[in-house]
Amino acid sequence: METLLNDLLSGFVSIFTPEYLLFCILGILLGMLFGSIPGLSAIMAISLLVPFTYTMDPITSVVFLIAIFIGGIYGGTTTGILFNIPGDSDSAMTAVDGYELTKKGESPKALGFAIAATALGCLIGTIGLVFGTNLLAKVSAFIGPVELLGLTLIALTSMIYTGSNPTKVSFAILFGLFLGTLGIAPLTGVERFTFGYSEIQNGFDFVPVIIGLFAMSEVFVKVSNFKSSTPVEKKSSEIALPKWREHLQMKWTYLRSAFMGLLIGSLPGIGATVASVVGYTSEKKISKKKEQFGKGVYEGVVAPQTASSSAAIGTFIPLLGIGIPGGAVAAILVGVFQIHGLQPGPLLFSQNSELVYTLFASLFIATILVFIIGMMEVKTAVAVMKLPQGLIWTFITVFSIMGAYANSHRLFDVWVMLLFGMIGYLSKKFGVSIPAIVLGIIIGPILEPNLLRALIVYDNNPLLFFTRPAGGIFILTSIFLLVYPKVKGRKGKQI
Amino acid sequence: MTLDLPRIILPTILLILIGVSVTHIITDFQAFLFPSFVLILMLLSCVRWLFQGEVDSNQESVRFAPIITILLYSFSIPYVGIWVSTLLFVVILQLVLEKRPKIVNLFGSIIFASLLIVLFQRVLAITFPAGLFWS
Numbered sequence: 001m002e003t004l005l006n007d008l009l010s011g012f013v014s015i016f017t018p019e020y021l022l023f024c025i026l027g028i029l030l031g032m033l034f035g036s037i038p039g040l041s042a043i044m045a046i047s048l049l050v051p052f053t054y055t056m057d058p059i060t061s062v063v064f065l066i067a068i069f070i071g072g073i074y075g076g077t078t079t080g081i082l083f084n085i086p087g088d089s090d091s092a093m094t095a096v097d098g099y100e101l102t103k104k105g106e107s108p109k110a111l112g113f114a115i116a117a118t119a120l121g122c123l124i125g126t127i128g129l130v131f132g133t134n135l136l137a138k139v140s141a142f143i144g145p146v147e148l149l150g151l152t153l154i155a156l157t158s159m160i161y162t163g164s165n166p167t168k169v170s171f172a173i174l175f176g177l178f179l180g181t182l183g184i185a186p187l188t189g190v191e192r193f194t195f196g197y198s199e200i201q202n203g204f205d206f207v208p209v210i211i212g213l214f215a216m217s218e219v220f221v222k223v224s225n226f227k228s229s230t231p232v233e234k235k236s237s238e239i240a241l242p243k244w245r246e247h248l249q250m251k252w253t254y255l256r257s258a259f260m261g262l263l264i265g266s267l268p269g270i271g272a273t274v275a276s277v278v279g280y281t282s283e284k285k286i287s288k289k290k291e292q293f294g295k296g297v298y299e300g301v302v303a304p305q306t307a308s309s310s311a312a313i314g315t316f317i318p319l320l321g322i323g324i325p326g327g328a329v330a331a332i333l334v335g336v337f338q339i340h341g342l343q344p345g346p347l348l349f350s351q352n353s354e355l356v357y358t359l360f361a362s363l364f365i366a367t368i369l370v371f372i373i374g375m376m377e378v379k380t381a382v383a384v385m386k387l388p389q390g391l392i393w394t395f396i397t398v399f400s401i402m403g404a405y406a407n408s409h410r411l412f413d414v415w416v417m418l419l420f421g422m423i424g425y426l427s428k429k430f431g432v433s434i435p436a437i438v439l440g441i442i443i444g445p446i447l448e449p450n451l452l453r454a455l456i457v458y459d460n461n462p463l464l465f466f467t468r469p470a471g472g473i474f475i476l477t478s479i480f481l482l483v484y485p486k487v488k489g490r491k492g493k494q495i
Numbered sequence: 496m497t498l499d500l501p502r503i504i505l506p507t508i509l510l511i512l513i514g515v516s517v518t519h520i521i522t523d524f525q526a527f528l529f530p531s532f533v534l535i536l537m538l539l540s541c542v543r544w545l546f547q548g549e550v551d552s553n554q555e556s557v558r559f560a561p562i563i564t565i566l567l568y569s570f571s572i573p574y575v576g577i578w579v580s581t582l583l584f585v586v587i588l589q590l591v592l593e594k595r596p597k598i599v600n601l602f603g604s605i606i607f608a609s610l611l612i613v614l615f616q617r618v619l620a621i622t623f624p625a626g627l628f629w630s
Contacts (some may be wrong), residue, residue, distance in 0.1 A: 051619060167543045174537040178512075178530065185526035220563065223581070223591050365499060390592055394604045395611065396587050401581045402615040409621065411577060422563070448529045 002392070003133060011357030015365055016159025020063050023056075024362055027067025028369050034068070035075020035087040037392060040218070042088070043435075044074020046332055047214040048396070050207050050339075051403040058340040059355050063362040065336060069329050070366040073272075073309050073330040074118040074374050078381040081110050081301070090308045097293065108240035110301050111378060115239065117254065117302045119371040121309025124258035125265065126363040129313055129320070130216060132266055133349075133356075136321025140346040144171055145453040148466045150474025151324055152447040155268030157481040159436055161342060162274045166485065172433045176440015177447070180202065186449040192220035199412045206335040208404040208417035209441065213434050216400045217424025222393055224425070237478040239378050241379035242298075253283055253302050262309035265314020271435070272308040273326040279307025313363065319344050320356065324446065506545075509538045582608055 015021065034045035045068050053061030076087020080095030082102055094114060101110040122382035143151075156173050182193050185204035194200050247254075257279040264275040266352030283303035284293040291299050315326030316333075323345025325331040337344045348356055404417035427434050468471035513534045520527040585608040590596050614623055 055619065167540055171544060172539060174533055174540060177533045178537060181530040182502055185523075188523060188526040190523050190526035191510070192519075192526060219588065223563075223588065236570060289596040388598055388600070390589050390604055391607060393588055394571065394608050395594060396617075397584055397588055398608045398611040401577065401584065402612060402621065405577055406615060406619045406621050414577065444533075451529060452525060 004130070007119050007353060007357045008130065008360060010354070011359070012364075014059070014354060014358040015063070015361040015369075019060060020358065020362065021365070022061050023064040024067045024366055025369060025373070027064045028071035028366060028373050031071020031073075031375065032075035032078075032377050033071075033380070033384060035072040035077075035091075036079050036377075036384055037087070037387075040087070040392070040396070041214075042069050042075065043329055044214045044218065044396075045330070046329060047070065047210040048403055050210070050332070050336060051406040053336060054339065054406070058066045058337075058342060058352075059358050061336060061340065062333070062355065062359055065333065066359065066362060067369075068365050069312065070122060070363070070370050071373070073122065073312050073372055074115060075377070075381070077118065077305060078111065078378055081114060082107055082378075082382065089183070090272040090276055090312065091305070092273075093280040093304035093308070094301055096280070096304075096378030097195035097295075097297050100294070100296030101298070103299065104296050106296070107236040109242055110298065111239040111249075112241040112431075113298050113301050114305050115371060115374040116241065117257075117305035118309045118374065120254055121258050121261060121306040122313055122370065123365040124255075124306075125262055125310040125313025126367060127263040127359065128266070128310070129316055130360050131365065132314075132317040133320040136317065136348040137349045140322050142470070144468065144471070145450040145457065146468040148322070148324075148450040149150045149447065149454055149465070149476060150471045150478065151268065151318070151322060152443050152450070153478035154474055154481070155318070155324055155326070155439065155443060156447075157478040158267055158270050159433075159439060161481040161485060162270050163433060163436070168430070168432045169436050172427070172436035173440040176437040177431075177444040179209075179437075179441050181442020181448065186445070187452050188331065199410070204416050204420075205413055206338075206441070207407045208413040209420050210332055210335070210438060211400050211403050212417040212420025212422075213424040213427075213437065215396055215419025217434070219393055219397055219400065219427060220421055220425035221428055222389075239375055241375075247296075250299065250302055253287075253299050254306050257283065257303045257306035258310040261310030262314045264307070265311030265326060266317040268318045268324050268326045270311075272311040275311030275314075276304035276308035280304040320348065320359075322346065325442055328438050331438045334442050342435050363383075389449060412477040505541050506538065510532060513538065529540060578609075578612055581612060 004315065015024070030045055031042045034040045035042050046065050049065070049068065052062060056064065065432070072088070072092065076091035077094050077098070078087075080091045081098030082088030084095055084099040084102075085318070086092045086095040098107075098110050098114065103106060127161065159173065160166050160169045183191065183201055185192050191201065260279055261272070261275040263270060264270050264278060280293075280300065280303050283299055284290050287293065287297075287299055289297050289299065312327075312329075315330045318324045318326045319330040319333065323334075325334050325344075334344055336346075342348060342352060342355070400417060400421070401414055404413045405411070407413050423437075424434055426432075427437065454465060455462070458467075465475060513531065516527050516531040516534055520531055585604050586601060589601050589604050592602065617622055
């Protein structure tokens with residue numbers, strides 16, 4: 001415990017370097033900006049700005065990208081509450097009651113509760129992250145290939161379990177896994193599915209792929225389905241922080257939602273959107289004002305916002321603890337770590353502890369900054385909504401093309417980005433989850449070598465995997481997550 | 496125009512890839528075991544998707560096809576560098592996004608896009624390939 005506090009203190013000393021602080025503030029501003037423009041999101045901002053982190057040192061780049069993510073958590077909420085246009089799916093539940101409150105003329109207070117919920121959710125999420133990752137990193141010494149195989153399977157199957165259409169989510173994950181197999185095979189070194197193209201000998205580069213999937217796909221959506229934007233209504237861009245007494249009256253809503261969100265977020269593959277839905281519905285069930293939910297009640301803003309903020313941070317627990325990303329942003333961060341020659345997981349604590357603890361400290365600082373900047377951001381969000389669409393999409397297009405090219409100065413990567421832009425466009429058109437594809441791409445290279453190693457160790461007999469108790473339980477859990485909805489569905493039909 | 500992706504195109508591509516993978520599995524079991532497994536599962540989920548009876552058919556695809564063809568072509572014109580291709584992309588985008596495009600907005604976007612490219616060149620020290628126009 002003492003060592004942990006000392007390391008955390010050194011992280012705080014490190015984060016107060018002007019460079020880190022500057023990038024932390026810049027990241028939050030960019031995250032909020034992207035989050036508040038409908039169609040754009042923090043994940044798109046991260047994808048587009050990854051190329052700018054090549055020249056940065058690893059700590060600056062990770063602090064910068066995490067700050068964008070934190071800023072984005074709140075950014076989407078502002079426009080959701082004011083205009084009923086949530087910036088992303090994570091803030092959709094907050095917009096339900098938030099917009100109703102706006103219609104009643106109570107938007108300043110609703111925004112005040114939302115910013116407080118974001119900051120508190122992030123704070124509790126960060127505390128959970130510090131302790132959770134340390135605990136996981138210690139346990140990871142006992143994790144072998146079977147356990148890693150089981151954990152990666154849980155990450156994938158829980159995404160299928162929580163997805164709206166399990167078939168399409170499965171397809172997306174499998175597609176991602178397949179993309180992860182392109183290039184040289186692990187353990188054997190044999191080339192797979194390169195069809196003679198030396199450019200994909202090591203598979204597709206990660207940066208053009210994510211830029212294509214998250215950013216260029218949105219450009220294609222706009223091109224194919226453009227509707228002139230309706231003029232933004234005049235709304236109050238005031239924000240009023242509720243009094244302490246009002247916050248205290250909602251203390252249990254804050255705490256319940258934050259812990260629930262943290263728990264959901266820390267499970268690999270589930271993410272913040274599910275946490276916000278669970279936070280909202282469970283609060284509705286136990287609240288004394290349950291009839292007022294959906295008609296404009298502050299608990300309806302606080303519960304989903306706290307849960308999603310806490311869960312968003314929670315997705316980093318499996319990433320830093322055992323190297324398995326818990327969500328799409330965490331999956332992108334794996335790519336960023338690898339660009340800088342780092343491997344997330346327990347080894348990061350021993351080999352790059354400065355990075356880990358500066359990252360923790362940056363999250364604490366970002367929580368405070370998001371509160372301060374968020375108070376001033378509402379006016380900007382309203383102004384950003386009025387920006388001409390042409391300028392926004394010019395910006396996205398140039399950043400996508402140049403960002404893909406900057407990766408390794410090859411026009412081939414621009415083609416890859418355009419190809420994945422098309423794939424992303426088709427995925428959106430057919431309702432196939434893009435985060436699931438990204439998770440598959442990142443988890444594939446973790447899953448396959450561990451599967452092969454486990455098969456070698458256990459004489460190619462998968463049944464022997466169950467001789468490892470923890471690994472067996474993980475595999476059984478993933479099977480349960482796959483089978484349970486089907487069994488439940490059949491029983492439902494019989495009834 | 497009907498874009499029947501899950502029913503025709505995907506299963507065909509998947510079957511070809513499974514063929515490639517299974518052919519190789521005989522010579523290199525370890526390297527092609529996982530991809531074969533993934534591809535077969537992908538085909539199964541694709542078939543399930545097929546039985547969900549979802550077919551997409553709308554006018555979006557019609558409008559989208561020529562635009563994307565021009566956009567992609569701009570990157571393959573010989574002796575035209577990435578800078579010009581990007582600006583061409585931006586111009587086409589503007590023409591599509593605005594119902595009545597204004598010359599001022601068009602030039603505004605070109606200038607804005609050029610400034611962004613310069614920003615990229617400066618910050619990331621990008622050098623465009625030699626021998627290409629505007630390199």
